[in-house]
Amino acid sequence: MAKDVEAVSGEGFQTRDYQDPPPAPLFDPEELTKWSFYRAVIAEFVATLLFLYITVLTVIGYKIQTDSTAGGVDCGGVGILGIAWAFGGMIFILVYCTAGISGGHINPAVTFGLLLARKVSLVRAILYMVAQCLGAICGVGFVKAFQSSYYVRYGGGANSLADGYSTGTGLAAEIIGTFVLVYTVFSATDPKRSARDSHVPVLAPLPIGFAVFMVHLATIPITGTGINPARSFGAAVIFNESKPWDDHWIFWVGPFIGAAIAAFYHQFVLRASGSKSLGSFRSAANV
Numbered sequence: 001m002a003k004d005v006e007a008v009s010g011e012g013f014q015t016r017d018y019q020d021p022p023p024a025p026l027f028d029p030e031e032l033t034k035w036s037f038y039r040a041v042i043a044e045f046v047a048t049l050l051f052l053y054i055t056v057l058t059v060i061g062y063k064i065q066t067d068s069t070a071g072g073v074d075c076g077g078v079g080i081l082g083i084a085w086a087f088g089g090m091i092f093i094l095v096y097c098t099a100g101i102s103g104g105h106i107n108p109a110v111t112f113g114l115l116l117a118r119k120v121s122l123v124r125a126i127l128y129m130v131a132q133c134l135g136a137i138c139g140v141g142f143v144k145a146f147q148s149s150y151y152v153r154y155g156g157g158a159n160s161l162a163d164g165y166s167t168g169t170g171l172a173a174e175i176i177g178t179f180v181l182v183y184t185v186f187s188a189t190d191p192k193r194s195a196r197d198s199h200v201p202v203l204a205p206l207p208i209g210f211a212v213f214m215v216h217l218a219t220i221p222i223t224g225t226g227i228n229p230a231r232s233f234g235a236a237v238i239f240n241e242s243k244p245w246d247d248h249w250i251f252w253v254g255p256f257i258g259a260a261i262a263a264f265y266h267q268f269v270l271r272a273s274g275s276k277s278l279g280s281f282r283s284a285a286n287v
Contacts, residue, residue, distance in 0.1 A: 020191055023118035031123055040102035040124075045131040045138075047094040047106045052139030052234050056157030058086040060147055063154040080220050087225070088213025095205035104205065107228040108132055113182040113259035117267050129230070136234025144238050156239030159224040159232040160247045167250065170223045174254025175261070177215040177227045182262035184211035190271075226251035227258075 031037045058078065065077030078086070095104035103120070105111045108129040115125040144151040161170040188204040212227070219225045226232040232251035236244040 021119075024121045024124075026118075026122050028121040028123060031121060037124065041127050041131045043098045043102040044105060044128050045135040047098045047102075047104070048132045048135030048230055048234075049139040049142075051090050051094055051106055052136045052157075052231060053142050054090050055083075055087050055231075056140050056143045056235060057147065058083055059157045060143065060150055060154050064150055067154075080217065083220065084213050084216035087216050088209045088211075091212045092205045092209025095208055096203065099205065102128070106132065106230075107181075107255075108230050109178050109228060109255035109259040110182055110185055112256055113185070113263040116260055116263040117186070132230035133233050136230040137237050138234075140234045140238040152239070156235055156241075158235040158239040158241070158244035159226045159251050160244045161250065162222055162224070165222050167247075170247070170250050171254045173219045173222045174226055174250055175258040177219050177225065178255040178258030179262045179265075180215050181208070181211045181227055182259045183266060184208055186262060186266040190266075192271075223247075223250065227255055229255050 062077040062079070062083060091106065094106055098104040098106070103114070105114070105128055111120065111125050111128045111132070114120050115122065120128070140157065143157070161167065184207050188207045215227055216225045219227075229252045232244075232248065236248050
C-alpha cells in the first residue's frame with residue numbers, strides 16, 4: 001500500500017511510491033524558445049478541430065435522419081445516446097493521441113482548472129485556449145462547408161438554452177457538468193493514483209471520455225451540453241445567429257466556475273495541498 005509523505009516528530013519523513021511534479025511557474029519565458037511548446041499548441045489546435053468536426057457533423061446527421069419533412073423517421077439516426085457517444089468517444093481518442101504532446105486538454109475549462117492547480121503556466125494556458133478556440137472555429141467551418149445545405153437549417157450544432165429552462169438551470173447544468181469532467185481529469189492523472197493502481201491497466205483517457213459521455217446524457221436536453229467553451233464558441237461563430245449568442249455567456253461562465261471548484265476540491269480537499277505546503281513551511285521555519 002502506498003503512503004503519503006508525512007512529517008512525524010522525531011522520525012523524519014515516511015517514504016512514498018509516487019512523486020508530485022513541481023508547480024508550474026506562472027510566467028515561464030523559456031517556454032517560448034522551445035519547439036515542444038509550439039508543437040503542443042499545434043496539437044491542441046488540430047485535436048479541437050477534429051473534435052468539433054466529428055461531433056457537430058454527428059449532431060447535424062442525426063437531425064437530418066429524424067426530420068420527417070426531409071424523409072427521416074422519428075426513431076432514425078443515432079439518437080441522444082449516439083451523440084453522447086460521439087462526444088465521449090472523440091475525447092477518449094484525442095486525449096489518448098495528444099496526452100504525451102500537449103497533455104490533451106482540448107477544452108479551455110480543463111486548461112483553466114489545470115492553471116489554477118499550477119499544472120501549466122499562464123503563457124501555456126493562454127496559447128492553449130486560443131488554439132482550442134481557433135481549432136473549434138475551423139472544425140465547425142469544415143462541417144458547414146461539407147453540409148452547406150443542412151447546416152443552418154438544423155442549427156449548426158450551436159449550444160443554447162432549451163425552451164422551458166431558466167438561465168439559472170442552464171448555468172447550474174454547465175457548472176456541475178464541467179465539475180464532473182475536470183474532477184475526472186484531476187483524478188485520472190493524479191500521480192498518487194498512478195502509483196497505487198499501477199497493477200490495473202486503465203488508461204487515463206478512458207474515464208475522461210466516459211465523463212464526457214455521461215454528462216452529455218444528462219445535459220443535452222437542457223443546454224445541448226457545452227462543458228467546453230471552445231466547442232460552444234466555435235459553433236456560435238460559424239452559425240452566427242442571435243439565440244446562441246444571447247446564451248453564450250453561460251457556456252463560458254459555467255464551465256470556468258465548474259473547473260475552478262473541481263481544482264479547489266481535488267487540490268485542497270482530497271490532496272490537501274494547501275495544508276501540506278503550510279506544514280512544509282512550518283517545518284522549514286523550525287529548522
